[in-house]
Amino acid sequence: MHNAEDLIAIFNNCFFEKYNTKLVRGTDEPLYVPADENNPHCSLIFAHGFFASALHECSHWLIAGENRRKLVDFGYWYVPDGRNEAEQTLFQTVEVKPQAMEWILSMAAKSAFRVSVDNLNGKETDSLAFKEAVYNQVKTYCENGLPARAKIFRDALVAFYNSKSSLEFADFNLSNCG
Secondary structure, eight states, X not given: OOOHHHHHHHHHHHHHHHHOEEEEEOSSSOEXXXXXXXXXXXXXXXXXXXXXXXXXXXXXXXXXXXXXXXXXXXXXXXXXXXXXXXXXXXXXXXXXXXXXXXXHHHHHTTOOOOOOOOOTTSOOOOHHHHHHHHHHHHHHHHHHOOOHHHHHHHHHHHHHHTOOOSOOGGGOOGGGOO
């Protein structure tokens, strides 16, 4: 039911022509590469062909502003699995909005969503507080509306997966996000 190739087609149909950006199946770590003299288009690369990874990377792109979309990996630092408490706290701070967006997109695609602390070998932090922060950001998006590109993509997912078109916070349940 959930094929990453479908997401690639939907994303590229929505954004390639206007934003010169393609969603691309990767083999290892996800990465965003802006267009430059060596790359004719921007590449939003997701990990291992995983559907959830594609949704997550789309989420980063959908909320990134114009200046961030000119930077490799949107200009964010990334410390791999094994982060200490301070690194993990910073990671969770910058992941609230993308994970909230991913949850919204997952609902539109009728796919499961799990909040990810992405630090299996590192210092454990308060994952409940992180889940609550993601949940509250979903509420903010539901109440205030989605950014323009996010709305375009969500609407395309709703049409493809024949899911509920309205974005209502009551449809999200904290206990169902992992």
